[in-house]
Amino acid sequence: MTAWGTDRDAETAQRLAAQERELTRLRAEVAAWRAAAAALPTRTDSDFTSVSGRTVQPVYTALDLPPDLQAATGLPGDFPFTRGIHPTMYRGRLWTMRQFAGFGTADDTNQRYKFLLERGQTGLSVAFDFPTLMGYDSDHPRSEGEVGKCGVAISSLADMETLFDGIPLDRVSTSMTINGPAAMLFCFYVAAAERQGVPISQLQGTIQNDILKEYMAQHAWIYPAEPALKIIVDLFEWAAEHTPNWNTISISGYHIREAGATAAQELAFTLANGFCYVEHGVARGLDVDAFAPRLSFFWDVHNDFFEEIAKLRAARRIWARHMRERYGARNPRSWRMRFHCQTAGVTLTAQQPHNNVVRVAYQALAAVLGGTQSLHTNALDETLALPTEESVRIALRTQQILAYETGVPNVADPLGGSYYVEALTDGLEREAEGLFAEIEAQGGVVRAIESGWFQRQIASSSARFQAELEEGRRTIVGLNDFVEEAEAPVRILKVGDAAEATQRARLARVRAQRDSALVERRLADLRRAAAEDRNIIPAMLDCARAYCTLFEIRHVLEEIYGSYREPVFF
Template sequence: MTSIKVGSSGTAGLGGLDESARENERLRAEVAEWKKKYESARKRDIAFTNSERELAPLYTALDTAWLDADDLGVPGIYPYTRGIHPTGYRGKLWTMRQFAGFGSARDTNERYKFLLAHGQTGLSVAFDFPTLMGYDSDHARSEGEVGKCGVAISSLADMEVLFDGIPLDKVSTSMTINGPAVILYCFYLAAAEKQGVDLAKLRGTIQNDILKEYMAQHAWVYPIEPALRLIVDCFEWSAEHVPQWNTISISGYHIREAGATAAQELAFTLADGFTYVERGIARGLDVDSFAPRLSFFWDIHNDFFEEIAKLRAARRIWARHMRDRYGAKDPRSLVMRFHSQTAGVTLTAQQPMNNVVRVAYQAMAAVLGGTQSLHTNSMDETLALPTEESVQVALRTQQVLAYETGVPNVMDPLGGSYYVEALTSHLEEEAESLFAQIDEIGGVVRGLETGWLQRKIAESAARQQWEIEQHRRVIVGVNDLVTDEPELTIQLLKIGDTEAEQRERLSSLRATRDGALAERRLNELREAARTNENMMPHILDAARAYCTLYEIRAAMEDVFGAYREPVFF
């Protein structure tokens, strides 16, 4: 650690400075000597990095000379580069949270009970495409997609079945839902009420990050402005009523999966985060009233050290901007808490067993980067939704990491590494430069409207494909080290017909609920949408009255309109 302080001023006496200047001089001479040897030697051609950054073959104290205590610090203290908790994983291991959902609420409820029985410590709901887009299972647009890519949830009745026998005051639940996020959130709240659970005791997260939907994942419902209004409504209302709930998970995951580089993922995600903070402040909310409930979600890709550095840089950037730009005072507003998932896009359909190894390295990077929770992908996910067996291997990968490798025993064990510190700072600089470009084009919302952000991501995706096809980037088993033997076949998950079952459930729901009450709730919702009122209580009332997902979506759509994608190609 002392070598990192070389060149920092004001801390050492005059004699100390002389000494460190001499040390510095000696190091420079040694590095020059090494460089001569290095340059005259034969070397492999290493084209691979995930970014456009040139990597030096060696990092020394000279590369980190400018680092000072204000960049690094210690865990639990500003700027949180080294972690947000003073106890690290000694206090609490990360939450092992496998994203799961398929078929009907009943099918998925069984999978959750299986995962909890095998030591998983939190739930994470994957919804099917109709649900993600705000369609009921019996809507014409849902045909062929019900229960295929996640669980079908069309009303409170389905949500009750999804968590049947799972006490909602005992588990934390993450829900990946964005366009209609607040509607599914209200189904969950109403289901908790039915279990007799106090909303103040609920712990969990809704993704609720619409900006990255327009940017990358594309499960949107409303145009940008009303969508942002609903998100701020959720911040405001939840701060009072569901104080332990993470009202948003600002996500780099989908931006990265769509093709962004690590630096773009870092910058675009944080820029989204700043936009939400600005919208909250513009509403008149005290930044410290909602910022402590903002959480993040990162993609953990192949480039091991770059991913660790990305997570460290993310914490530092967030803390600095929250304190210095937005005037947050509560330390909880400054700390970036995040979930991580290994990168789905790195999995290969060829030689799928190799994916177990990729996932293990990525999981280790996430933990070395200090993640609060983690999903490890299953080896068969490029082929279908994962089987129980492959999910178990993925979960065991985390457990081996937690209990056998010793990795979690020491906080930020790579802190002080010349390379990791230099990379952390480079990523921070790249992010700051991208923030400046986003400001120049008029901010995130303008960048989405003009397609600037979408184009940046698509360009990176095209470049990566080109690199693979040109063999500048080796993907084991895909463009190199290919086997001629017949493809290894693994058992794939088969999903039964959920659509017919869901149609029946919905028609019986519509026949048995209090129809007049449902109608009244929808009218009240529509009326509230025309005012500046907070929409949350009205959506919750509609959920309690068993109004369906699409009915609630449509009532607000009457006022808000629908998002139309500008096609950039």
């Protein structure tokens, strides 16, 4: 035994010494290469930083890899899921092609959904108009001029029934981008499924329901943070029992990034929000493994190709490590970060809009190389208006070309092991951990929102980028270089004011036809549930079934919970 042990120790020592010699040799070789490279001419039209301002080396080598690459990445489908959440990734199933769409009335949008489904789209994604996003009915004075403009107007169950008319809700998965009044629209959806005769336990889809990033960046809020978080946990709790295949939240970096954050800020702020939701669920007394598997994420995919891929890889690893080690989750599904991606709207230019097709295609490629579960590709005209059918079709075809012609989906995490991508993944993880510590020092997520800390961090990154652009240190093709003097305008979609009149008339009909005594009783029950601090989802669902309107529900809860006030600054 002893002799064998000694032999093995000697072998190990020899192997380590050989490795050390190899490293020393490589260090010397790289140092010599750097010295030689420094003497070569360098372009002056770039400072060789990423879009987020990250300094990037001219080349990466084995010296830049994490010490134990295999432990840091795992195989696809294995902890910590750096290389993807499924063993065979897109060989098993392609990502879901999910184009975000909505405008005008529920009838108009229902037509667009059927158009998309007939052309091979595989999931639906509802864009609501601003009144709906803020919890106002289409006939509320604050809704004037806004109804159906940027999304579809949904003021009650009746509109939700129309939105999915002829679309069986047990056969599609639906994503709904709604936050302040998320629980209300979720209840409308569940009630619409009941009306279709679909067992609600079969419903599949996602409700964005991420209020923290609303305070930070997107700004469609209603209630203050604590009651808003309470409603979110109510939904976690209710859905775990009744709609087990529904993603109860989509914790979103997208809007944080679009508001100006860097890649690392998007990564860290979003994950910090995720941890905040987990902590609120656990504080309610829920078992982390009872709700964490239904938490999902949503990332922006910006222009800096490798940084974005690394961000997605780092996100999975950080989530897995924290869920297992910090929150004690035991179910592997709680460790696995599933996410949706959207190409970055903020990178589209109004100038030479056809160039946007190319930007979107590169970003879509980054999303797929980063292992996304679903993807929205922006249409070329989205910086001018809501997209036309033609521009949306090109955006969808961009994904289909990627899926079926390029060969990219054949291999899981094809960039795994790349010196550059692994170093970036590692660097972004470390940067995120540093930002988590800063957030803690600010008193945690909710306190740092209330003090405006996040908002200032984002605004300052946005100002830095704008300055770089205006000083010509960053080139955007067609915007500050390669400009065309005379451009022919593209044809854009105009959403008229007809939707507003139609919606008002529809809503008047709903109000006239429903049982108004029942409406009053249901709203009173909801008020009582909120006042008594019970889970409000059952009472809210009863309100939806009775055709209470969105604003009626919002208003009843506002009496108990109050309203959010933003810290105003610039």
